[in-house]
Amino acid sequence: MLATYISHDLCKQHLMPEHHPECPARIDVIDNQLMASGIDGLLLQQQAKPATDEQILQVHTKEHLQRLNQSLPAQGIVSFDNDVYLSPNTLTAARYAAGASVLGVDLVMQAKTNVVFCNVRPPGHHAEKNRAMGFCLLNNIAIAASYALNHYGLNRIAILDFDVHHGNGTQDIFLGDERVLFCSSFQYPFYPGTPIDDMPAHILNVPLKAGCRSESFREAIQGWWPALAAHKPQLIFISAGFDAFIDDDMSSVQLVEQDYFWISQKIRAYMDESKKFPEPKQCKGIISSLEGGYDLPSLGRCVVQHIKGMAKL
Ligand SMILES: [Zn+2]
Numbered sequence: 001m002l003a004t005y006i007s008h009d010l011c012k013q014h015l016m017p018e019h020h021p022e023c024p025a026r027i028d029v030i031d032n033q034l035m036a037s038g039i040d041g042l043l044l045q046q047q048a049k050p051a052t053d054e055q056i057l058q059v060h061t062k063e064h065l066q067r068l069n070q071s072l073p074a075q076g077i078v079s080f081d082n083d084v085y086l087s088p089n090t091l092t093a094a095r096y097a098a099g100a101s102v103l104g105v106d107l108v109m110q111a112k113t114n115v116v117f118c119n120v121r122p123p124g125h126h127a128e129k130n131r132a133m134g135f136c137l138l139n140n141i142a143i144a145a146s147y148a149l150n151h152y153g154l155n156r157i158a159i160l161d162f163d164v165h166h167g168n169g170t171q172d173i174f175l176g177d178e179r180v181l182f183c184s185s186f187q188y189p190f191y192p193g194t195p196i197d198d199m200p201a202h203i204l205n206v207p208l209k210a211g212c213r214s215e216s217f218r219e220a221i222q223g224w225w226p227a228l229a230a231h232k233p234q235l236i237f238i239s240a241g242f243d244a245f246i247d248d249d250m251s252s253v254q255l256v257e258q259d260y261f262w263i264s265q266k267i268r269a270y271m272d273e274s275k276k277f278p279e280p281k282q283c284k285g286i287i288s289s290l291e292g293g294y295d296l297p298s299l300g301r302c303v304v305q306h307i308k309g310m311a312k313l
Contacts, residue, residue, distance in 0.1 A: 003115035003311035004107055005034065006100040008048035011120045014093035015077055016085050021250065021294035022121065022135040030119045030290070033300025039313055044113055048100035048120065050092070051143055055102055058146040059139055059173050061130045068094075068137060082133035094122055094137045101144030101237070101289045108235065108285030109152050114271070115310045117240070117303070118289040125167035125239045125291050126192060134165065134192055140289050141237045142173045145180060148235050155179050158233035160224065161186075162263060163241020163291040164208075164251040168194040170239065171203055178202045181231040183224045185217070187244070187251050202231075208244075210252035214259050217244075221263075228270050232281040236267060242293030242302040250294050257298070257305045264309025286310055 012024035034040040056065055068091055071080055077087045097120035104116035124141055126134030141159055148154050159174070161167035161184040171194070174180040181202050188196070188207030196205040204227055206220050228236075242260065244253040267286060274283040288310065293299045307313065 001114050002042070002044040003117070003307065003313070004046055004104065004113040005040070005043040005117055005119065006046045006048050006103055007031070007119040008096045008100065010089065010096045011048070011093050013087075013089035014122050015087035017077055022123070024121070025296060026121060026293065026299060027119055029296050029300045030303045033304055037304045039304060039307060042313055043307070043311075046103060046107070048096045048118070049103055050095035051098035051102055051138070055143055055147050056098065056138060058150055059129060059142045060127070064130045064132070068132065080132060082131070083135055084132040084137060090122070090137065096120065097122055097124065098138045098140040098143040101140050101287055102147050104287040105144050105148045105152070105235070108287060109148070114285040115268070116285065116287045117307050117310070118287070119303070120290055123241070123291040124289070125161055125163060125170050125241070126165065127169040128172040136169060139169045139173060141239050142170050144287060144289070145237050149179060154234045156231055156233050157181070157235055157237065158183070158228055158231055159237045159239065160267065161239035161241070161291070162244065163239055164244035164253050165191055165241065165292065166194060166196060166205065167239055168192045175200070175203065181227060181233060183221070183227060185221050187212070187253050190251070208253055212253045214256060217253070217255060217259060218262065225266065225270065232274065232277065233283055235284055236271065236286045238267065238286065238288035239291045240288045240306055241291035242299055245293070245295060245298055245302055247298050248293065248295040250292065257301055260302050261305040261309040264306045265312070268310050268312060
């Protein structure tokens with residue numbers, strides 16, 4: 001079964017102030033590296049569709065969506081809130097970014113693919129139910145996970161987040177929902193600084209020290225694998241941020257390309273292993289969506305390693 005690559009040019013229409021790291025070129029460097037590595041021909045390529053209001057409102061409040069709609073500028077770029085900027089097409093880009101993972105859910109549930117990577121922006125994991133923050137407006141992965149729960153009636157989902165920042169938005173959305181196992185690794189203390197202690201058992205926060213390297217990272221997240229095995233997710237979602245990479249100025253964690261291959265093939269190995277369980281406990285697919293990752297020369301290479309690990313290429 002071919003792995004699937006989903007993107008859309010409209011994701012480049014969300015504009016940020018000049019020299020901002022969360023820039024449209026991030027989409028292009030990933031596209032280009034997929035071609036340079038030769039794996040683009042091994043992937044099913046799909047255009048994202050926009051997430052609908054109904055899908056967005058499964059996780060965000062009506063007020064949040066209205067506020068975004070009403071704040072869009074007719075031209076130029078305006079500051080919105082907490083490191084979030086709006087340009088005329090920002091909400092369109094955000095709808096496509098969320099809709100990409102929703103399409104990923106459909107393709108997996110229709111057994112057309114079992115591994116999906118969404119090359120999209122703006123990112124999503126900092127967006128809470130009622131708040132945009134940290135470059136994020138809509139929580140892409142949460143919208144797709146809710147779609148899987150509600151539309152397909154699934155009852156066990158896992159979201160793994162290896163972005164260098166805590167996925168506070170995803171935690172906010174699923175804090176009271178035991179159907180969703182949420183595992184997040186992140187530099188700590190660090191942005192966004194949300195409280196991470198005293199969490200219920202389905203929220204697994206893994207703080208990493210500044211300067212953390214491959215070995216410490218791999219050891220720190222070793223609790224993820226038994227947690228997956230115990231939860232038996234029917235789908236695994238990944239908030240795939242690459243800002244823990246050693247050359248990324250956004251953090252002091254020092255992961256290397258091989259770490260992204262390692263974690264991705266571990267997740268894939270869990271899915272393969274789950275096939276020996278009775279059908280309702282099997283993992284049908286992995287849907288990964290781009291979060292952070294701001295070092296343009298290395299971002300594409302990290303993503304290629306991620307896709308190779310997930311898709312066994
Ligand atoms: Zn990040």
